[in-house]
Structures are given as C-alpha cells and as structure tokens.
Amino acid sequence: MSEEKSLNFIEEIVENDLNSGKYETLVTRFPPEPNGYLHIGHAKAICLNFGLTQKYGGYTNLRFDDTNPVTEKTEYVNSQQEDIRWLGFNWKNELYASDYFDELYGFAVKLIEKGLAYVDESSADEIAALKGTPTEPGQDSPYRNRSIEENLAIFTKMKNGEFPDGAYILRAKIDMASPNMLMRDPIIYRIKHAGHHRTGNKWCIYPMYDFAHGQSDSIEHITHSICTLEYVSHRELYDWFIEKLEIFPSKQYEFARLNLTSTVMSKRKLLQLVNENLVNGWDDPRMPTISGLRRRGFTPKSIREFCERIGIAKRENLIELSLLEFCIREDLNKTANRVMAVLDPIKLVITNYEKGTEDLIGENNPEAENGGGTRVIPFSNELWIEREDFMEVPAKKWFRLAPGAMVRLKFAYIVKCEDFVKDENGNVTEIRCTYIPESKSGSDTSGINVKGTIHWVSAQHAKTAEIRLYDRLFTSETPDAEEGDFKDYLNPESLTVLPQAYIEPALADANLESRYQFIRKGYFCLDKDSTADNLVFNRTVTLKDTFKKPN
RNA sequence: UGUCCGAUAGUAUAAGGGUAGUACAACGGUUUUUGGUACCGUUUGUCUUGGUUCGAAUCCAGGUCGGACAACCA
Numbered sequence: 226m227s228e229e230k231s232l233n234f235i236e237e238i239v240e241n242d243l244n245s246g247k248y249e250t251l252v253t254r255f256p257p258e259p260n261g262y263l264h265i266g267h268a269k270a271i272c273l274n275f276g277l278t279q280k281y282g283g284y285t286n287l288r289f290d291d292t293n294p295v296t297e298k299t300e301y302v303n304s305q306q307e308d309i310r311w312l313g314f315n316w317k318n319e320l321y322a323s324d325y326f327d328e329l330y331g332f333a334v335k336l337i338e339k340g341l342a343y344v345d346e347s348s349a350d351e352i353a354a355l356k357g358t359p360t361e362p363g364q365d366s367p368y369r370n371r372s373i374e375e376n377l378a379i380f381t382k383m384k385n386g387e388f389p390d391g392a393y394i395l396r397a398k399i400d401m402a403s404p405n406m407l408m409r410d411p412i413i414y415r416i417k418h419a420g421h422h423r424t425g426n427k428w429c430i431y432p433m434y435d436f437a438h439g440q441s442d443s444i445e446h447i448t449h450s451i452c453t454l455e456y457v458s459h460r461e462l463y464d465w466f467i468e469k470l471e472i473f474p475s476k477q478y479e480f481a482r483l484n485l486t487s488t489v490m491s492k493r494k495l496l497q498l499v500n501e502n503l504v505n506g507w508d509d510p511r512m513p514t515i516s517g518l519r520r521r522g523f524t525p526k527s528i529r530e531f532c533e534r535i536g537i538a539k540r541e542n543l544i545e546l547s548l549l550e551f552c553i554r555e556d557l558n559k560t561a562n563r564v565m566a567v568l569d570p571i572k573l574v575i576t577n578y579e580k581g582t583e584d585l586i587g588e589n590n591p592e593a594e595n596g597g598g599t600r601v602i603p604f605s606n607e608l609w610i611e612r613e614d615f616m617e618v619p620a621k622k623w624f625r626l627a628p629g630a631m632v633r634l635k636f637a638y639i640v641k642c643e644d645f646v647k648d649e650n651g652n653v654t655e656i657r658c659t660y661i662p663e664s665k666s667g668s669d670t671s672g673i674n675v676k677g678t679i680h681w682v683s684a685q686h687a688k689t690a691e692i693r694l695y696d697r698l699f700t701s702e703t704p705d706a707e708e709g710d711f712k713d714y715l716n717p718e719s720l721t722v723l724p725q726a727y728i729e730p731a732l733a734d735a736n737l738e739s740r741y742q743f744i745r746k747g748y749f750c751l752d753k754d755s756t757a758d759n760l761v762f763n764r765t766v767t768l769k770d771t772f773k774k775p776n
Numbered sequence: 777u778g779u780c781c782g783a784u785a786g787u788a789u790a791a792g793g794g795u796a797g798u799a800c801a802a803c804g805g806u807u808u809u810u811g812g813u814a815c816c817g818u819u820u821g822u823c824u825u826g827g828u829u830c831g832a833a834u835c836c837a838g839g840u841c842g843g844a845c846a847a848c849c850a
Contacts, residue, residue, distance in 0.1 A: 433848075454782090492850095538788085541782075541843060545801070634809095
C-alpha cells in the first residue's frame with residue numbers, strides 16, 4: 226500500500242490478512258484497565274491501534290478491562306477517555322469487559338460441561354505448591370476430577386454468594402506438566418465480594434484477565450489483538466480458550482513496550498510518586514503521563530510524531546528523552562509565538578535615551594506558515610535584561626554584554642555598555658548603556674554589526690509572572706535498573722520555581738491553549754494554577770543550546 | 777537448569793539472498809536581529825563460530841548475551 230515508508234511487522238501482518246481476504250474489515254481495540262492514568266507508553270499503543278484502522282480502514286474499540294473491582298475507578302475511566310480524545314483519536318464503541326460478565330459466566334459453564342474446567346477448594350498456598358516451577362512440572366490438584374454435576378453445583382453457589390472470598394476458585398483443566406506455566410490449570414474465576422464501578426454488587430465472582438481478554442476480543446470480532454511482549458506466553462492460553470469455546474478466532478500479536486530514559490513508566494511506581502507526594506498529582510508536568518505532558522505544554526501532534534518515530538518492533542528498547550524533546554520543539558517552532566520574558570532580571574539603564582517611551586514592532590513568529598504577524602512592544606530607558614547576559618570579565622567568544630561591548634536589543638536598538646553598578650557585596654545591580662539612535666530595528670542606518678542579540682522587557686511596562694522550570698525527574702537514565710529504591714534517584718532539581726519573572730505586556734492575555742517561545746529561553750505555556758494576578762508559566766522544553774557556557 | 781521472545785552506529789528503526797540506509801544524539805561549517813530555525817558536512821554499526829551460496833544483516837546449526845514466565849493483578 227505504501228511504498229515509500231517501510232511497514233512495521235504488524236502492518237505487514239495486517240496487509241497480508243487484508244490482501245489474502247482473511248478479513249474484510251480490520252478491527253482493533255485499545256484495552257486499558259481503569260486503574261490509573263495513561264502514560265506515554267499507552268500513547269504508543271493508542272497510536273498503533275487507532276493508527277492501523279486509520280490507515281487500513283475498519284475501526285477501533287475502546288474497551289475497559291475492568292475485571293478486578295478492587296483497583297478500578299470511574300475517575301480513571303474518565304481521565305483515560307479524555308487523554309485518548311486529546312491525542313486526537315475516536316473510538317467506534319465504548320465497551321467494558323464488565324459488559325460481558327453474563328456471557329463470560331456462560332463460557333465458564335460451557336467449559337465445565339465439556340469437562341474442561343473444575344472447582345478447586347485448595348488454598349492459594351496449596352495451589353502454588355502444586356504449580357511446580359518453570360523447570361519442574363506441577364502436580365494435579367486433588368479436586369481435579371470432580372464430576373461435572375458437582376462442579377456446576379458449586380460454581381452456581383459461588384456465583385450466588387454462598388462462599389467467602391478464597392473458598393473456591395474455578396480452574397481450566399489443561400496440563401499441570403505444561404512447560405508453559407500459564408497452561409498449568411490456570412485460575413479463571415475467583416470470588417471477590419467487592420463492589421464494581423459499573424456492575425455494583427451484582428457479581429461476587431469475577432473472571433481473571435486470561436478468561437476475559439481473549440473472549441472479549443472474540444465477542445467484538447477483533448481481528449488483530451495487539452499487546453505488549455509480556456503477554457507472549459499468554460497467547461497459548463488465549464488460543465486455547467477460543468478453540469475450546471468455539472468462538473470467533475481473534476489473534477494476538479505482541480510488540481515491545483516503550484521505555485524512556487530518566488523516567489519510570491510502571492503504574493505501580495507512578496502511583497507511588499503520586500501517593501507519596503513526590504510529585505504534585507498525576508498531571509504533574511514532570512510525569513510521563515499524558516495529562517502531565519499536556520500540562521507541561523506538549524501538543525498531541527508532537528506525541529503522535531514521537532510515537533511514529535520510535536517505531537514498532539519486538540526487541541526491548543530504551544528511547545532517549547532527547548527524541549521526545551526534538552518532537553515538541555519541531556512542532557512548537559512552527560506554531561509558538563515569540564515573546565520576551567526575563568527570568569532572572571538585572572536592570573539596564575540607557576543613559577542617552579531622551580524619548581521616555583516608544584512603541585516598537587515585534588514579529589510574532591518568523592517560522593509560521595502565515596508569517597505570524599506582528600505586535601507592539603513598549604520600550605523605555607529602563608529595561609530588565611537577563612543577568613546571565615552580562616559578564617564583568619567576558620569569556621572568550623562572548624557575544625553578549627560586557628564593559629565596552631555592544632549588543633542588539635531584540636526588535637530595538639544597539640546598545641553599548643559604558644558602566645555598571647555593584648552593591649556592597651560585589652554583586653552587579655545595574656548596567657549602564659548608551660544606545661545608537663540610528664540602529665533601530667528595521668531601519669538601521671548605523672552600519673554597525675554586532676554578534677549578540679539579547680531579549681529584554683521595559684521595566685515600567687513589565688508584568689510579573691511565576692515561572693516553573695522543569696528538568697528530568699530522575700538523575701539516572703535508568704532508574705528502574707539502579708540498585709536500591711528507584712526513588713533514591715529522584716532529581717532534587719526537577720522543579721525550579723521563579724516567583725517573580727518579568728514578562729512583556731502582550732503576555733497578559735495568555736490562555737491555557739497558548740504556546741509561546743520566550744525568545745532564547747525555551748517554549749512555555751500557561752499553567753492551570755494561574756490566577757488573574759498571578760500568571761504561572763511552565764517551561765515545556767528549553768531551546769536547543771549549542772553555546773558552551775564559560776566557567 | 778526448562779520453555780518462549782529477541783540481538784544492525786550512542787539510541788531507535790530500515791534493507792526480506794545482490795551498494796548496510798534513515799532519524800535522533802554528538803561533532804564541524806554556512807546563513808541568521810534568538811549561541812534558536814534552516815542548510816551542508818563528519819564520526820560511529822550487522823553479537824559470535826561454523827555451514828549453505830557466485831554472493832548472507834537476511835537462510836541453517838551451535839554458542840554468547842538480554843528479556844519474559846512459578847499474583848485468587850492486568
């Protein structure tokens with residue numbers, strides 16, 4: 226179908242199945258368990274499943290895999306839906322494994338009637354003891370040969386709530402000596418007297434993952450059930466149930482999950498960060514969750530592009546965070562308006578500027594397709610500039626301000642540093658410059674060329690804002706692989722708050738959808754914590770910086 | 777001492793018996809009123825040993841290394 230771009234192995238399978246006429250319509254599903262927030266790893270699976278049906282036709286279902294009532298919540302259902310929509314995908318049907326509880330119960334009865342399932346009253350420990358190990362076969366349970374009638378009778382009582390949790394379980398009767406541990410009479414139903422987020426108290430027995438997932442796929446006529454590599458050994462069981470139940474033969478395919486440097490991706494660990502207040506909630510901008518990335522300022526497009534670039538394969542991988550950063554910079558470079566903000570201010574006074582104030586014109590975004598337009602920027606003789614743009618003793622190849630040096634003020638004039646003021650502690654408190662009147666941006670007749678251009682904000686016109694700078698969450702690229710607790714490798718400098726930065730007046734009407742490039746400082750967006758008097762900006766990502774800082 | 781999955785530049789991903797390519801990263805250069813962008817260039821690779829073949833990253837066999845599997849989790 227597409228000749229230019231090579232296909233990943235799943236696309237090849239799909240194309241073959243479609244071309245051979247094995248299936249007329251491609252049907253995939255995204256099946257999260259509603260027990261946490263979706264993260265960038267889920268985004269990979271979402272882009273794969275929805276991307277496949279966008280490319281080849283057919284449709285994708287959203288199915289919540291809600292077979293364990295004690296971990297699942299409606300809050301998570303809602304957040305997961307929001308995140309998928311935000312990424313730009315639409316599901317055909319919103320479904321729940323719990324929709325199939327009646328049908329699944331029927332499947333279990335059918336298996337019992339075929340002599341392929343039995344009720345076991347062994348304890349969890351007893352079952353584990355007879356399970357064997359990966360290198361030794363297991364042994365049959367003493368209850369394995371109960372009659373079909375007795376199995377049926379007890380299973381009915383299990384369903385009717387006549388037993389406490391753990392008293393009985395239903396097992397598939399397969400092979401206790403199988404080299405695949407999952408085939409050693411896996412548990413398929415357990416008793417749990419727990420309220421379910423959708424079915425309430427209707428049920429007190431719940432199917433296990435292996436007895437719900439494949440059957441749910443089959444009920445929905447999913448043609449390609451795509452999951453991650455850790456389910457490879459489940460495939461044999463997946464196929465076994467479908468064969469014995471004689472239902473629609475969905476097929477499972479596995480790809481390697483995403484791993485990203487300097488973060489963790491397991492739900493357990495993310496939940497820990499949230500519960501122990503090591504981050505500020507699931508949508509903390511340092512989190513690899515979709516909601517965290519959204520709040521950080523990532524765009525859906527950048528995440529889709531990232532998922533496209535990392536590819537789909539079967540080998541374990543560890544993607545460098547720099548690729549994600551590349552994807553968001555690439556998008557924002559084209560779309561974000563350029564504005565000026567001074568994060569760490571120092572005063573600059575222009576001693577020969579007599580005009581008081583003046584309105585200058587700034588280009589919003591020279592990289593935008595439509596040119597970006599312009600805006601008014603007020604200028605005056607007292608400005609804030611970035612402290613790091615002045616060096617009392619300039620380093621080699623220093624393009625910025627230093628005694629006697631000239632720089633251009635972006636969109637404005639060229640200035641020359643004549644003097645500077647220090648306080649009693651030796652800290653520079655003010656820089657004094659003269660400006661070149663004929664060097665005005667756009668009508669420069671001075672003939673002077675300077676190497677450096679710096680950003681600034683007029684002191685009397687500036688607004689203030691709180692700025693939050695983010696860095697990687699962990700100091701280790703592989704916090705999962707380090708010895709000890711992964712939390713020992715949290716980066717203490719992952720969040721830096723600048724309570725009072727100066728921003729140009731045009732920024733006062735920023736909204737939560739706006740994306741900005743603060744010239745020379747990075748890409749920023751408004752945070753939801755903002756109020757009318759206290760604007761808060763998040764730094765999404767810095768600009769690429771090839772300047773090697775002196776000292 | 778098992779079964780299954782995998783192995784191509786630093787990181788990913790192509791090449792499906794016939795020139796090892798692409799992206800990110802790194803490094804260098806040109807342009808630039810952002811040390812940004814854009815453009816150009818450089819460095820770095822087929823786990824290993826055999827076999828089949830005129831020819832192997834690709835097919836076969838052995839080895840090595842990495843991962844998964846013993847939750848009434850998904």
